[in-house]
Amino acid sequence: MALEHAILVSLLEKPGSGYELARRFERSIGYFWTATHQQIYRVLRRMEGDGMLDVREVAQRGRPDKKEYSVAAPGRAVLTAWLHEPVEPESLRHELAVKIRGAAFDDPSALISEVERHREAHGDRLRRYLTGERRDFTGPDAPRPLDAGQELQHVVLRGGIAFERMTIAWLDDVLATLHRLRAARSGGRD
Amino acid sequence: MALEHAILVSLLEKPGSGYELARRFERSIGYFWTATHQQIYRVLRRMEGDGMLDVREVAQRGRPDKKEYSVAAPGRAVLTAWLHEPVEPESLRHELAVKIRGAAFDDPSALISEVERHREAHGDRLRRYLTGERRDFTGPDAPRPLDAGQELQHVVLRGGIAFERMTIAWLDDVLATLHRLRAARSGGRD
DNA sequence: TCTTTCTATGCAACTTGTTGCATAGGCAAG
DNA sequence: CTTGCCTATGCAACAAGTTGCATAGAAAGA
Numbered sequence: 127m128a129l130e131h132a133i134l135v136s137l138l139e140k141p142g143s144g145y146e147l148a149r150r151f152e153r154s155i156g157y158f159w160t161a162t163h164q165q166i167y168r169v170l171r172r173m174e175g176d177g178m179l180d181v182r183e184v185a186q187r188g189r190p191d192k193k194e195y196s197v198a199a200p201g202r203a204v205l206t207a208w209l210h211e212p213v214e215p216e217s218l219r220h221e222l223a224v225k226i227r228g229a230a231f232d233d234p235s236a237l238i239s240e241v242e243r244h245r246e247a248h249g250d251r252l253r254r255y256l257t258g259e260r261r262d263f264t265g266p267d268a269p270r271p272l273d274a275g276q277e278l279q280h281v282v283l284r285g286g287i288a289f290e291r292m293t294i295a296w297l298d299d300v301l302a303t304l305h306r307l308r309a310a311r312s313g314g315r316d
Numbered sequence: 317m318a319l320e321h322a323i324l325v326s327l328l329e330k331p332g333s334g335y336e337l338a339r340r341f342e343r344s345i346g347y348f349w350t351a352t353h354q355q356i357y358r359v360l361r362r363m364e365g366d367g368m369l370d371v372r373e374v375a376q377r378g379r380p381d382k383k384e385y386s387v388a389a390p391g392r393a394v395l396t397a398w399l400h401e402p403v404e405p406e407s408l409r410h411e412l413a414v415k416i417r418g419a420a421f422d423d424p425s426a427l428i429s430e431v432e433r434h435r436e437a438h439g440d441r442l443r444r445y446l447t448g449e450r451r452d453f454t455g456p457d458a459p460r461p462l463d464a465g466q467e468l469q470h471v472v473l474r475g476g477i478a479f480e481r482m483t484i485a486w487l488d489d490v491l492a493t494l495h496r497l498r499a500a501r502s503g504g505r506d
Numbered sequence: 507t508c509t510t511t512c513t514a515t516g517c518a519a520c521t522t523g524t525t526g527c528a529t530a531g532g533c534a535a536g
Numbered sequence: 537c538t539t540g541c542c543t544a545t546g547c548a549a550c551a552a553g554t555t556g557c558a559t560a561g562a563a564a565g566a
Contacts, residue, residue, distance in 0.1 A: 127552075128411045135418040145514050158413035165553060167516065190514045190561055202421070209422045212430055213411045215437040218479055221318045221403045223348035223472045228325040230465035231392070232399045240402055247405040274497050275420035281493045282413045285486045289408055292482040296475045303471045307464050317522075335544050355523060357546065380531055380544045 157286035347476035
């Protein structure tokens with residue numbers, strides 16, 4: 127269960143509420159793991175019940191109270207144990223690729239606008255990542271020198287950036303292919 | 317439910333049994349979607365019950381009989397409908413990245429062998445993909461010119477290749493970072 | 507004042523995916 | 537003739553993830 131481990135890492139980086147974790151999973155942690163707030167709340171409760179986390183009720187001004195979670199010793203032990211055991215190299219799961227192969231049984235050019243939409247979304251994500259990189263790691267306001275934790279966060283972010291760049295280049299390849307197929311079909315020549 | 321759609325695409329490319337599909341999901345379809353045989357058998361039965369698939373009992377020599385599935389008209393309609401509706405751009409899920417960020421709370425250099433193992437696995441996968449590409453698309457035995465279906469299969473494979481290359485380059489970046497952190501820690505200087 | 511938005515947490519029902527096990531015929535090696 | 541491997545299919549139990557809905561305080565704007 128990797129969500130559990132992602133939560134432990136995030137709470138070690140900074141304690142926070144379920145709501146805050148959910149927002150982190152849309153941002154930094156979201157480079158490599160996603161989760162909905164329902165999933166997060168449920169796992170937090172289970173982890174608290176298992177003694178991995180401590181909770182503290184925090185009263186706030188101008189907002190509802192929140193429960194701030196932090197990692198207890200057993201939680202840290204669970205994370206350490208997991209860090210020392212191997213995980214399987216993962217494979218891609220990409221719905222759009224299923225569609226592209228499926229397009230052979232439909233009109234391939236009907237996919238063009240869908241692929242363009244994905245290209246836009248990945249372009250947006252890349253811009254967000256690059257902004258975050260400048261803010262936290264390479265810009266003038268970034269701490270220097272970076273500590274080990276920041277170096278590791280940076281190399282993970284570089285992975286997210288590389289993934290988005292690769293995906294954008296591939297989607298351009300896909301678009302060129304779809305346009306070529308459309309031209310071949312309408313032009314008559316192969 | 318994308319597994320359903322991946323199965324429809326695969327069976328349109330070529331009818332086959334659950335066992336054969338499971339093997340395709342370890343190979344070509346596996347570039348972008350994975351599934352275990354249990355999951356495949358269950359979904360096949362459900363799809364057959366829904367009238368999306370036809371089944372044919374095939375007796376074999378020297379092997380157990382098999383059930384060969386093929387796509388029925390309603391299944392094709394389901395696929396077409398799905399191809400015409402948008403899907404959400406997906407995000408990465410990468411356990412190893414969780415570990416890398418978690419390493420800040422443990423000994424980062426303990427991760428080196430794990431990352432090297434992943435690098436090897438991705439290198440193997442890249443070699444398999446490149447072999448398949450030569451065999452089916454770019455080598456002297458490949459059909460020429462390629463038809464639309466083959467062009468689309470090729471562009472999806474190029475995506476798999478690009479993903480593996482990107483991942484390998486990133487893992488090299490990760491390894492360099494881990495080595496740098498180890499040197500900084502043991503050398504005393506930052 | 508009313509609606510919308512943001513913060514904050516949660517339940518219930520459902521779907522999807524994983525793990526472990528079981529069965530069974532045929533083949534090949536020892 | 538036994539052990540292990542490959543083809544082939546499946547059940548049962550469980551874990552993980554999604555979807556839809558509900559609640560509630562406070563702020564902001566119309």
